[in-house]
Amino acid sequence: MIGLKRGTVKLLNHEKEWELEAQRTIFRLHKILEAVARDIQHVGSTSILTIKAKPIIDIAVAVDDFKDVLALEAELNHDGFYYQPNANSEDQLLFASGSYYDGTGDLQTHFIHVVLADSMEWINYINFRNYLNKMPTVAKAYEDLKISLASEAPVDKGREQYLKGKNDFIVYTLRKALINYYLGKTVKVKIDRPIGSTHPNHADLIYPVNYGYIPDVLGGDGEELDVYLLGVDNPVKEYTARVIGIAHRHNDVEDKLVAAPEGIRFTQTEIVEAIHFQEQYYESEIETMPQLNFISKEPINKGWSCDKKYCVTADDGVKYLLRVTPEEKSANRADMFRMQQQVAALGVSMCKPVEFGKCDEGVYNVQTWVDGEDAEEIIPHLKNTEQYSYGLEAGRILKVIHSIPAPENQLDWEQRFNEKIDRKVKMYNESPVKFDGAEDIMGYIKSNRHLLANRPQSYQHGDYHIGNMMIEDNKIVIIDFDRYDFGDPWEEFNRIVWCAQVSPIFASGIIDGYFDNQVPLEFWKLLALYISSDMLSSIPWAIPFGESEVNTMLNQAKDVLSWYNNMQNPIPTWYTK
Incomplete structure (x- = not known):
């Protein structure tokens, strides 16, 4: 059954026909409004x-104007949608259908609510529906209220008592639906x-976190929706973040959202x-x-990382890589996760970051699972043209990675790397194990330190070589970003020996792909x-491992x-054009 005599209140069990009629009505409206309807x-x-x-x-239509x-209006009227100017507000237009409106009877069958796209009116219509479909206990409470109101006033001119009786419930539910959305x-x-x-009204309250709002979205107090x-x-002026929690205030007219950088987790x-x-002054519950x-x-x-690594399967059957870092080694892991997000945003084929947070053992990092094979096991057995093609791909990926600039406060590269060289020379001199030709390497270093001057700096993967690559669906996938750093992008090629x-x-x-030949x-x-x-540093590094x-x-x-002819030729013999 569809339609109700004007001025009466009657509730029926949900019917499939309502959904079908709604779809037919939406189709009719689309034919008339076309691009006008967003x-x-x-x-x-x-x-x-x-x-x-x-x-x-009830049908909601989102438009720009x-x-x-x-x-x-004439086309809508011709198809049975009658404009109701007396029922309008500044926020929406109303069209209605039924025999009451075409003058042939007394039934009301459809209400068409035209609102501005992205407005609070549109948001409220959608959120209220979705929230009650998602929360059956709330939907049941709404049904009980409607049944009670209908029994109290089965005949209600304009259904004014019925609508007024629902108002408080709807206002509160819209508040909860909004934050839940x-x-x-x-x-x-x-x-x-x-x-x-400091708080504008309480000078003794100093904000330990950034606090703001979502522009043009109104919360329960009629002001823009607040976010921790x-x-x-x-301090920041604006930030794009993911909402990870809700502070439900039971003794206030509004609730607060809690957001964090994408993928960063905080426990309750x-x-x-x-x-x-701030929430100490309210009866708050955190979701x-x-x-x-x-x-x-x-x-x-x-691998060599201190992380514990696992292949985990979620309850939806999707596999992930889980890395757990001990507390004492976890200092830079949140920054590492954020940098991986930046790299992934560039479209790099990689083990993508999904979630980061704290756990009993330290911190955890969830990444997408790469269902492929180790590149170092596959590539040597391919045709030369295929090996070279994969190298070109890896070089181009590295070029993209290096497009992320280093922080502005990064120390001068020449100073940084010269200090690193000094440490490595000292390590080798103190090492009990030596190798033939070390004096040639020492001589080359001494003669070429000047090349470090005025070098640019960028983000570095930190361990970019074939052992940290996989082949999935015939494409190179980059893994293991845990040694990331900032420095001369050309230094990243130091692992090319592997x-x-x-x-x-x-x-x-790799080199030809990076430099476009x-x-x-x-x-x-x-x-x-x-x-x-x-x-120089590789020998003392290896000693503890046997x-x-x-x-x-x-x-x-x-x-x-051998490749460098005892450091007499800067182009290694393995390189082929």
Whole structure:
């Protein structure tokens, strides 16, 4: 049944026909309004699947300008949608359908609410429907209220008593629906009370976190919706963040959102502590985002990192990489996660960051799972053209990674790296293990330190070589960003020795891909300097890991000296154009 006599209140069980009629009506409206309508949706009680409702279909139409709709009034009227100017407000237009409006009877069947796109009216229509469909207990409370009001006034001119009786419930539910809608969403927060500022009415209240609002979105107090911004330790004016929690205030007319940089997690206890400075004056309850629930967890015993690594499977069957870092090693892990987000945003093929937070063992980092094979196991067995092609791809990826600039306060590169060289020379001189040709490497370093002057700096992966690459769907995927740094982008090539030992053709491709086949001589000279520096420290580094690792590094030093003709030629012999 669709339609109700004007002035009566009657509730029916939900019918499938209401949904079908709503879709037919939306189709008719789209044909008339075309591009004028940004969106058209079924709203109101007939769109809530579990409750009784008046059999009148409510449709919300989002538009950019009311004038565009009024220009089509004749077409709408012709199709049975009658303009009701007396029922308008400055925020919406109303059209209605039914025999009451065409003069043939007394039934009201449809109400068409035309509102501005992205307005609070549009947001409220959609949020109210979605919230009650998501929260069956709230929907049942709404149904009980409607049944009570309908029984008290079955005949109600204009349904004024019925609508007035629902008002308080709707206002409160819209407040909860609004904040619930934003949980998990990415929002742009305008900060009007940054870290260190004082409350405008209470000089003794100093903000320990950034605090602001979502522009043009009104909260329960009629003002813009407030947001606590966690995880950003310096004052900011504006920040794009993800809503990770809600502070439900039981003794106030508004609630607050809690946001953090994308992927950064805070526990409920951490949120409570962070916002206690202000929420202590209210009866607040903190709701947080549901976390990933893993149904299986298999350890991964590979790599040199201090992290514990696991292949985990969530309850939806999706696999992830879970890395757990001990507390004493976790100082830079949040920054590492943020930098990975920046790299992923550039479209780099990589193990993408998903979630970061604290745990009992320290901190955890969830990343997308790469369902591929180790590049160093696959590439050497491919045709030369395929090896080179993968190298080109890896070089181009590295070029993109290096497009992220270093912080402005980064120390001068020449000073930084000269100090690093001095440390490595000292390490080698004090090492009990030496290698033939070290004096040639020492000589090259001494003669070429001047090349470090005026070098630019950028973000670095920190360990970019074939051992940190995988092949998935015939594409290179970059993994293990935990040694990231900022420095001369050309220094990143110091790990190319690992690639050259596995596949000289692949290593050549990396360099050609990075430089688009125009490799400057200055690069080769600097690369030889960076590799020479690494050779000096590699031996003392290997000693704690045993004889096998020491022999690996001694053989690598032998290869390097051979490639560079005892450091007489800056272009290594493995490089092929």
